[in-house]
Amino acid sequence: xxxxxxxxxxxxxxxxxxxxxxxxxxxxxxxxxxxxxxxxxxxxxxxxxxxxxxxxxxxxxxxxxxxxxxxxxxxxxxxxxxxxxxxxxxxxxxxxxxxxxxxxxxxxxxxxxx
Amino acid sequence: xxxxxxxxxxxxxxxxxxxxxxxxxxxxxxxxxxxxxxxxxxxxxxxxxxxxxxxxxxxxxxxxxxxxxxxxxxxxxxxxxxxxxxxxxxxxxxxxxxxxxxxxxxxxxx
Numbered sequence: 001x002x003x004x005x006x007x008x009x010x011x012x013x014x015x016x017x018x019x020x021x022x023x024x025x026x027x028x029x030x031x032x033x034x035x036x037x038x039x040x041x042x043x044x045x046x047x048x049x050x051x052x053x054x055x056x057x058x059x060x061x062x063x064x065x066x067x068x069x070x071x072x073x074x075x076x077x078x079x080x081x082x083x084x085x086x087x088x089x090x091x092x093x094x095x096x097x098x099x100x101x102x103x104x105x106x107x108x109x110x111x112x113x114x
Numbered sequence: 115x116x117x118x119x120x121x122x123x124x125x126x127x128x129x130x131x132x133x134x135x136x137x138x139x140x141x142x143x144x145x146x147x148x149x150x151x152x153x154x155x156x157x158x159x160x161x162x163x164x165x166x167x168x169x170x171x172x173x174x175x176x177x178x179x180x181x182x183x184x185x186x187x188x189x190x191x192x193x194x195x196x197x198x199x200x201x202x203x204x205x206x207x208x209x210x211x212x213x214x215x216x217x218x219x220x221x222x223x224x
Contacts, residue, residue, distance in 0.1 A: 033211065040122075042216030043158070043202065058211060090157050096209075102148075103212060105157030 003027075006091050006106040014114050019078045021109050023091030031094040032074040033103065034058075034066065036087040043090070049074055081113045117141050120203055120215030129224050133190040137203035137215045140184065144205040144213075147179050149188045152200045152217065161201070162188070193222045 004025040013019050023032065034046040035058075045058030047066040055066050063085060065077045074093075078085055088110050092103040120137045127133055135149075146165055150158035164170045167181045176189040186205075190197055203215040 040216070042120075043214040045211050048211055092157075102160035102163070105159065107157055108155070 004091060004093055004104055004106040006089075006109050008109060009107065010110045012112045012114065013081050015081060015083060017081050019081050019111065021076045021078075021089055021091075021111070023074045023076070023106060025072055025074075025091075025093040025104075027093065027095075027104075028071055029093035029095050029104075030071070031096060031103075032068065033092040033094070034064070034074065034076045035090045035092065036060065036085075037090060037108075038087050046076065046089075078111075081111075083113050085111065086113045087111060117213050118203065118205060118215045121218055122216050124219040124221060126221045126223060127193055129193060129195060129222055131193050131222070133188075133193050133197070133220060133222075135188040135190075135201050135203075135218050135220070137186050137205075138184055139186070139205060139213075141205075141207060141213075142181075142184065143207035145208075146206045147177070147186050148204040148206075148212070149175075149177055150202040150204060150214075152202060154199075158202055195222045195224045198222050 007022045033048040035043045044060050049055045049068040088108050090108050091106040094103045118139045148163040149161045151161045152158040162177045164177045167179050170177045174191045178187040198221050200217040200219045202217040204212045
C-alpha cells in the first residue's frame with residue numbers, strides 16, 4: 001500500500017513492558033517524525049529523523065528510543081512503559097523539514113498502559 | 115508562555131455560518147504558517163499554508179497571517195457539517211521542526 005502506515009493501530013500493555021510502535025512510508029521521504037497527541041497538550045514532537053541513521057530529540061523524548069536503519073522505517077520504542085505514556089501516537093513523513101513541504105501523517109496508534 | 119497559543123474550543127456553529135479560527139505566536143522567526151485539519155480518529159492533513167504575511171484563499175477557506183501582530187487566522191465560509199473536525203495551526207522557522215497549536219475542535223450543526 002502506498003503512503004504511510006502505522007502498526008499496531010491499538011495496543012494495550014502493562015507498566016514496565018517494552019513496546020515498539022512501527023511506522024513505514026513508501027515515498028522515500030527524507031524526514032520522519034513521531035508525535036504524541038494528548039487532550040490539553042495537542043501534538044508534541046517526540047523524535048525526528050532527517051535521514052537514515054540521523055535522529056534528533058523533540059519536545060518530549062524521555063522514555064522513548066528511536067532508530068532509523070532504513071529510510072522507509074522509523075520505529076518508536078518505549079523501553080519501560082509508564083501510565084503517562086498512554087496516548088495516541090502519530091508518525092509523519094516529509095520530503096524536507098518543513099516550509100512548503102507538507103508533513104503526511106499516519107492513522108495513529110492508540111496506546112493504553114495499564 | 116507557549117510558542118503557539120490556540121483556543122481549544124469547542125466551537126459550535128450552525129451550518130452556513132462563517133467560522134474564524136485563530137492562533138497567536140511568540141517566535142518572530144516563524145516564516146511558514148499552516149493549517150491542518152484532523153477528523154476524529156484520523157491523522158492530521160494539511161489544509162492550507164502561507165508564507166510570511168498576507169492572505170491566501172482556497173475555495174471556502176481563507177488563511178491570513180499578520181506577522182506584525184504575531185496572529186494567524188483561518189476563515190471558513192458557508193460552513194458545512196463535513197467541516198466538523200479539529201483544526202491545528204502550525205508554523206516553522208528555517209529547518210526546525212513544525213510547532214503545532216493545541217487545536218480547536220469545531221462542530222458545524224445542520
